[in-house]
Amino acid sequence: MSKVIVVTSGKGGVGKTTSSAAISAGLASRGHRTVVIDFDVGLRNLDMIMGCERRVVFDFINVIQGDAKLNQALIRDRRLDNLYVLPTSQTRDKDALTQEGVEKVLNELREEFDYIICDSPAGIERGAQLAMYYADEAVVVTNPEVSSVRDSDRMLGLLSSKTARAERGEEDQIKSHLLLTRFDPKRSGDGEMMSVEDVLEILAIPLLGVIPESPAVLRASNVGVPVILNEKSRAATAYEEAVARLDGEDIPMKIEGEKVPGLMSRLFGRSA
């Protein structure tokens, strides 16, 4: 059974695309057939982070509009055999996305892939809404900082009301996970940043992982390699563990500089 996972945040610049790249590479290296789709029409970035920008011929919008077949637009990753990228258009805008078109492409991908990762644009407009609409699960990327947390909370509200699963009814709601990125244990300890517990208390969803602030993330982006596949770093390890949890593995949470709070283990336990 394939899963559609949206990576979203509301606020821009928190690490959605970096996380989408890392998560999809992580799932693929665990042996799952994985595709990652760029929903940020007009601000095409994912292909650069994945290092395949020179190989883009057709894109997501071409497929939606029937100008190209899905197979022509999918780009196979050079490092991992079972990882594909569906890039978006840089010349069009979000209005080129249609609900029927997105549904058709996702249904076609569901037949081929185990995991379909949707890299959402920032904001709450059309692009973001269509990225989440058909999702089965959501990874909400949040920085430990008040505006990011509030925007994430807004996204969680939309996930529980403006998606296909929400509209279908009570039972199988979207499963949302929190991915805390750019976390600096020292600044959190000093009270300059929100703590993991503060964020969890407000958002009240299970924690998928805490990614430490690391220069390795920027280096990986610059060379077009997902963090997880680049040099060994603390951020890469944290992403690997988050991906394993997303894949259903039970890995205890360790956060540098913080003792695991009771609330967190409670919330994490609830995800099972």
Added chain:
Amino acid sequence: MFQDRAPAPEAQPAPAAEPEPAPIPQRVAPENKIVTMPVRSGQTVIADKGDLTVVGPVSSGAELFAAGNIHVYGRMRGRAFAGIDGDENARIFCQSLDAELLAIAGLYRTSDSLGADVRHKMVQIYLEDERLIVAPFG
């Protein structure tokens, strides 16, 4: 003198003079609303015919409206408007107060005017002499 029996029937005023008794007004149960999920930033919950009870946190940027009382069992960080049809007896109850704005029958207080003595406390909010009182329990 005590009377050990009911007064004689003739002592009662004659009811015959009254016309058809007016129909008893239909008692309508208030339509209360219970929300058992977190109320997220940007969401609005309205109970326009009764009380509103939220079992879970209410985030900053969320709004609660009720014709009657509002109860929040969880951290209350949003905005609450009780007695929206003008009921000055409506109250707001919070398990842990951190609200942006509290209003009863149109009279409001913002977070700024809440003292540290009531913040994060279990409180009730009610109107008294046109003033919004925030009173901790216990």
